[in-house]
Amino acid sequence: AQTVTQSQPEMSVQEAETVTLSCTYDTSESDYYLFWYKQPPSRQMILVIRQEAYKQQNATENRFSVNFQKAAKSFSLKISDSQLGDAAMYFCAYRSESQGGSEKLVFGKGTKLTVNP
């Protein structure tokens, strides 16, 4: 079974600085998808960024980028120019298919990010 590990329960960053959140995963599959979700205090999970394993190029969405190291099974999230609104729980997730063919996400335990003014 696939597992996702986020080794940093909490992180903090100064406003306008850069922070990197770590994620490693374990799988025997060669094709899969990786996600970072953000869960602010409002509790709604919001997709931040997505990476297809077959793509060598790291995904980027504005201030958010990933460092995807397939051989090392590592998928870190870098937040540049951190803003107060970035404060949230960040979840790394791995997608595998269930028997029914639907999307099945495996989540890490999350990293709580605090942004200091």
Place this chain on the structure above:
Amino acid sequence: ETGVTQTPRHLVMGMTNKKSLKCEQHLGHNAMYWYKQSAKKPLELMFVYNFKEQTENNSVPSRFSPECPNSSHLFLHLHTLQPEDSALYLCASSQEGVLETQYFGPGTRLLVL
């Protein structure tokens, strides 16, 4: 209204009560999901519905009973719950297919007394 909505947002119930959680998606998706989020634990997938058919039951106790009357609505019926069932219950939806991303609702915070 757009996106994925869930009602109620907060629910307190006794162990002998029967209640239902509702999820509605306005995104035209045809796959819907129930997740349980407990403190200090990863999100746990509970149920998956694809085109109104249940395709996944992740060993969930029978005191949780899902219902999907159509592709836009998903219910989670609760009865004789235990205090350890207290958690945030998240609904999500996606377009069926291997490339599609799940979109989450705001969740229902459940407290079982």
